Amino acid sequence: MVKFHDRIVALVFAIGLLVVAAGLAHAGPYEDALEKFTTDEFADTAEAVTEVATSGSPLAAPLIAALQDGRLQFSAKDKKVFIKTADDKLIDAETGKPFDGTPPDDLDTVRVNNRLRGVIEAANGALTLMAPDAGKRYESAQSVFKSRDAAVLPAVEKALEAEKVARVKKILNEARAAILLAADDTSAPDRIAAIEVIRARGDQDSLALLQSLPADLPADVRATANGAIKTVERNLALWNTVQNLWYGLSLGSVLLLAAIGLAITFGVMGVINMAHGEMVMLGAYTTYVVQDVIRTSYPGLFDYSLAFALPLAFLVAAIVGIIIERTVIRFLYGRPLETLLATWGISLVLMQAVRAVFGPTNKEVGNPSWMSGAFDLGGILITYNRMWIIVFTGIVFVALLAMLRFTRLGLEMRAVTQNRQMAAAVGIRTARIDALTFGLGSGIAGIAGVALSQIDNVSPNLGQGYIIDSFMVVVFGGVGNLWGTLVGALTLGIANKFLEPFAGAVLAKIAILVFIILFIQKRPRGMFALKGRAIEA
Amino acid sequence: MFTSIQTAAQRSTSRKWLSAAAGVALVAGAVQSASAQETIKVGVLHSLSGTMAISETTLKDTVLFMIDEQNKKGGVNGKKLEAVVVDPASNWPLFAEKARELISKDKVAVVFGCWTSVSRKSVLPVFKELNSILFYPVQYEGEESERNVFYTGAAPNQQAIPAVDYLMSKEGGAVKRWVLAGTDYVYPRTTNKILEAYLKSKGVKQEDIMINYTPFGHSDWQTIVSDIKKFGSAGKKTGVVSTINGDANVPFYKELGNQGIKATDIPVVAFSVGEEELAGLDTKPLLGHLAAWNYFQSVKSAGNSEFIKKWQEFTKNPKRVTNDPMEATVIGFNMWVKAVEKVKSTDADKVIDALPGIEAANLTGGTSKMLPNHHITKPVFVGEIKADGQFDVVWKTKGLVPGDAWTDFLPGSKDLDSDWVKLKCGNYNTVTKKCGGQAS
Numbered sequence: 001m002v003k004f005h006d007r008i009v010a011l012v013f014a015i016g017l018l019v020v021a022a023g024l025a026h027a028g029p030y031e032d033a034l035e036k037f038t039t040d041e042f043a044d045t046a047e048a049v050t051e052v053a054t055s056g057s058p059l060a061a062p063l064i065a066a067l068q069d070g071r072l073q074f075s076a077k078d079k080k081v082f083i084k085t086a087d088d089k090l091i092d093a094e095t096g097k098p099f100d101g102t103p104p105d106d107l108d109t110v111r112v113n114n115r116l117r118g119v120i121e122a123a124n125g126a127l128t129l130m131a132p133d134a135g136k137r138y139e140s141a142q143s144v145f146k147s148r149d150a151a152v153l154p155a156v157e158k159a160l161e162a163e164k165v166a167r168v169k170k171i172l173n174e175a176r177a178a179i180l181l182a183a184d185d186t187s188a189p190d191r192i193a194a195i196e197v198i199r200a201r202g203d204q205d206s207l208a209l210l211q212s213l214p215a216d217l218p219a220d221v222r223a224t225a226n227g228a229i230k231t232v233e234r235n236l237a238l239w240n241t242v243q244n245l246w247y248g249l250s251l252g253s254v255l256l257l258a259a260i261g262l263a264i265t266f267g268v269m270g271v272i273n274m275a276h277g278e279m280v281m282l283g284a285y286t287t288y289v290v291q292d293v294i295r296t297s298y299p300g301l302f303d304y305s306l307a308f309a310l311p312l313a314f315l316v317a318a319i320v321g322i323i324i325e326r327t328v329i330r331f332l333y334g335r336p337l338e339t340l341l342a343t344w345g346i347s348l349v350l351m352q353a354v355r356a357v358f359g360p361t362n363k364e365v366g367n368p369s370w371m372s373g374a375f376d377l378g379g380i381l382i383t384y385n386r387m388w389i390i391v392f393t394g395i396v397f398v399a400l401l402a403m404l405r406f407t408r409l410g411l412e413m414r415a416v417t418q419n420r421q422m423a424a425a426v427g428i429r430t431a432r433i434d435a436l437t438f439g440l441g442s443g444i445a446g447i448a449g450v451a452l453s454q455i456d457n458v459s460p461n462l463g464q465g466y467i468i469d470s471f472m473v474v475v476f477g478g479v480g481n482l483w484g485t486l487v488g489a490l491t492l493g494i495a496n497k498f499l500e501p502f503a504g505a506v507l508a509k510i511a512i513l514v515f516i517i518l519f520i521q522k523r524p525r526g527m528f529a530l531k532g533r534a535i536e537a
Numbered sequence: 538m539f540t541s542i543q544t545a546a547q548r549s550t551s552r553k554w555l556s557a558a559a560g561v562a563l564v565a566g567a568v569q570s571a572s573a574q575e576t577i578k579v580g581v582l583h584s585l586s587g588t589m590a591i592s593e594t595t596l597k598d599t600v601l602f603m604i605d606e607q608n609k610k611g612g613v614n615g616k617k618l619e620a621v622v623v624d625p626a627s628n629w630p631l632f633a634e635k636a637r638e639l640i641s642k643d644k645v646a647v648v649f650g651c652w653t654s655v656s657r658k659s660v661l662p663v664f665k666e667l668n669s670i671l672f673y674p675v676q677y678e679g680e681e682s683e684r685n686v687f688y689t690g691a692a693p694n695q696q697a698i699p700a701v702d703y704l705m706s707k708e709g710g711a712v713k714r715w716v717l718a719g720t721d722y723v724y725p726r727t728t729n730k731i732l733e734a735y736l737k738s739k740g741v742k743q744e745d746i747m748i749n750y751t752p753f754g755h756s757d758w759q760t761i762v763s764d765i766k767k768f769g770s771a772g773k774k775t776g777v778v779s780t781i782n783g784d785a786n787v788p789f790y791k792e793l794g795n796q797g798i799k800a801t802d803i804p805v806v807a808f809s810v811g812e813e814e815l816a817g818l819d820t821k822p823l824l825g826h827l828a829a830w831n832y833f834q835s836v837k838s839a840g841n842s843e844f845i846k847k848w849q850e851f852t853k854n855p856k857r858v859t860n861d862p863m864e865a866t867v868i869g870f871n872m873w874v875k876a877v878e879k880v881k882s883t884d885a886d887k888v889i890d891a892l893p894g895i896e897a898a899n900l901t902g903g904t905s906k907m908l909p910n911h912h913i914t915k916p917v918f919v920g921e922i923k924a925d926g927q928f929d930v931v932w933k934t935k936g937l938v939p940g941d942a943w944t945d946f947l948p949g950s951k952d953l954d955s956d957w958v959k960l961k962c963g964n965y966n967t968v969t970k971k972c973g974g975q976a977s
Contacts (some may be wrong), residue, residue, distance in 0.1 A: 111929060113708070208771050243763065247760055360594045372822075373797065
């Protein structure tokens with residue numbers, strides 16, 4: 001009897017133990033999902049992400065953030081998952097507490113591919129809808145808008161009620177409308193309301209969403225949808241023109257920047273300088289060197305790297321320019337063919353020299369944080385680097401104009417170009433002015449190189465891509481006239497960008513070249529030719 | 538008197554110079570004749586200046602590295618190898634001239650060289666006329682098979698088509714809408730023609746394919762990137778297949794990053810972007826964009842890690858990257874060495890006949906084989922760009938894919954076959970049963 005009782009107690013105890021053990025091993029869906037991270041298979045990881053995201057565990061959000069940043073590590077042997085912190089410490093993903101044992105030796109990062117990134121973003125969108133940071137909430141609402149996942153609808157509606165910031169509220173509302181439109185069982189009035197919200201958004205995504213509505217809608221819904229599609233299309237067409245204009249302005253500013261130095265050396269001095277592109281390249285390489293020094297020694301200053309690079313690039317290119325003028329070009333004034341050949345040779349020498357010093361491969365020049373990314377302006381997307389280049393070109397142009405107009409050097413430059421003998425007769429040292437003018441033109445090309453390094457690749461061939469365009473701009477605008485260069489660059493840029501959507505990039509370029517050839521036939525001196533006795537042949 | 542003394546002095550010095558010069562000449566001659574007896578000359582025909590230097594310089598270094606390694610093992614057939622490096626300067630006609638110089642003047646046994654298809658086409662007649670051997674290590678558009686050329690880079694079925702298959706698969710994002718963007722020259726145009734036919738055979742409609750060409754060195758990508766974005770927001774999953782070449786890639790990817798096109802929205806798979814090209818880029822905004830190659834530096838295999846270690850030692854640069862055309866050069870070099878050792882001769886005809894069937898280990902853990910059509914078997918990998926400028930392999934073919942010289946997706950070329958062992962023909966028409974068919 002006693003024995004029997006003992007046995008029962010033992011049995012109950014054993015069962016209890018089993019239950020507890022089972023409870024420990026299967027504490028919840030979150031802990032269950034973790035193991036799937038350790039198989040190193042994308043399909044398993046995707047399942048795990050969805051399970052973790054819907055588990056409701058407070059540990060889910062940090063885990064998914066870690067996965068997204070490549071900080072989630074696993075050990076296939078021990079079937080354990082860890083989160084690596086920024087200071088290289090490990091956190092046990094199961095408990096959320098710091099891990100203080102020896103890390104397993106087969107520790108590896110959980111790999112992520114594009115499909116997984118999509119899954120993560122969608123999961124994150126639902127998880128961070130209530131995040132304290134408004135920017136995060138905005139982003140997650142955006143990703144919900146894209147994913148249109150019906151399962152998130154309750155979360156969106158909850159977030160919509162709690163939301164205070166107007167910007168986020170608007171996008172949440174749009175996300176809700178998108179989900180409603182994509183779902184099959186939405187009532188007609190709800191659909192119409194949703195269409196109105198999407199119409200108000202009015203961008204390409206809205207159009208796609210409206211166009212993908214099923215064909216068998218009730219008549220009134222269909223009519224609203226068709227109306228909305230028309231409005232959005234009209235809206236988009238308008239913005240499209242604005243966008244082409246902006247792109248044209250941007251291309252024009254790049255052309256102007258590349259050509260403005262040449263407008264001085266070729267336009268004002270009359271030197272056919274084929275090495276102009278290489279001055280641009282030297283400026284870009286100066287930027288690379290400056291950034292390299294900053295990266296290795298003063299990483300905190302990286303955002304200011306361009307401020308250091310600008311004066312240095314001007315100096316480097318100007319000095320090289322003056323050396324070229326003093327040693328080669330001054331012996332060739334008035335002999336354009338020889339100048340062309342000599343400067344062409346110099347350009348090859350400079351390119352090969354850079355190739356020998358820096359190697360033939362591209363060099364990485366980073367964008368400072370204030371030059372990366374883009375912002376929406378109405379219906380167009382404006383990238384920061386392009387915008388700053390337009391601003392910068394404007395500044396350079398105005399500064400150059402002011403220099404020529406208001407400084408003594410500028411006055412002497414104009415005097416020498418207009419009438420060399422007379423200028424010499426009144427005591428201007430024309431040889432010195434020649435050297436300085438050439439240096440100025442080259443220096444400005446160097447500055448252009450700093451700007452171009454932000455949008456193009458820094459390689460020895462950088463300058464070659466711009467030399468033809470630069471000559472085109474200067475000749476088209478009118479030799480010897482800075483305003484002509486400005487108008488020429490912007491005209492060519494905008495014409496190119498309006499042609500490109502119809503004709504394609506290759507044909508647009510050909511069309512522009514043909515146009516310039518015809519134009520030069522009619523007006524050989526360009527748009528704004530200098531008139532009067534001043535111009536010598 | 539005075540003058541005669543001077544002349545005597547002059548004479549004596551000039552005699553000294555003469556004898557010295559003769560001595561030097563003798564020594565030089567001796568060295569030359571000795572080396573002529575003992576070495577096998579290997580020609581290297583890669584541009585070291587001009588626009589293509591960015592890509593081709595590395596391949597020159599690779600051949601020098603392989604020759605160095607082979608000489609450490611005692612050379613080939615008891616003879617040391619000697620590199621003859623020339624610089625065709627990215628100038629296509631100069632490629633032909635330099636090839637002629639290598640073969641007839643320097644008497645090289647084999648040439649490793651060319652990158653662009655147009656340079657290869659320009660040297661073809663020279664190799665035919667002088668009957669020598671060219672190893673071509675770069676992925677290309679196919680539609681060619683020559684007796685004197687061995688193609689160790691990928692044919693379209695070893696790169697482009699598997700990459701498209703991956704994007705179409707569920708894992709790759711089930712892409713339904715396609716942008717084929719390329720630089721305006723023969724490789725992108727032919728590849729896109731093949732891909733268009735292939736996509737249509739898979740049921741993709743014409744309106745879901747957008748084809749776009751840009752000039753060489755195109756740097757203003759604003760319009761095209763925003764067009765791609767527009768094309769991609771039509772409700773169907775969109776992918777971009779990029780055959781954009783060389784320097785134009787950097788501004789293209791910068792614009793993609795700046796306009797906020799992420800790989801999760803519109804993935805871009807590139808056929809000309811490798812580790813070397815990414816070295817000039819901040820890759821953080823490019824995370825997840827793809828490239829298809831037969832080799833990635835990040836592939837884990839014993840052969841690969843040993844190769845990378847030795848390569849970085851050879852170049853004395855611990856950060857020097859490796860890439861796909863380098864691996865193709867390595868495979869080609871090893872195949873040539875094996876063929877020469879097999880026939881115990883460097884005679885072009887004997888080596889050409891011996892090469893088909895030769896096997897050599899590739900760096901990703903498999904064994905590539907030279908096929909009768911002068912192309913080789915290779916594995917195909919799809920990699921995603923990582924933040925450190927390397928690739929993470931997300932997909933690979935099950936086995937090795939045999940290179941197909943004539944694609945099966947173009948009407949004129951699907952009847953053509955190439956077999957230099959049995960048929961002795963590079964363009965045998967299986968319908969008319971004649972050699973000499975033309976691809977249309």
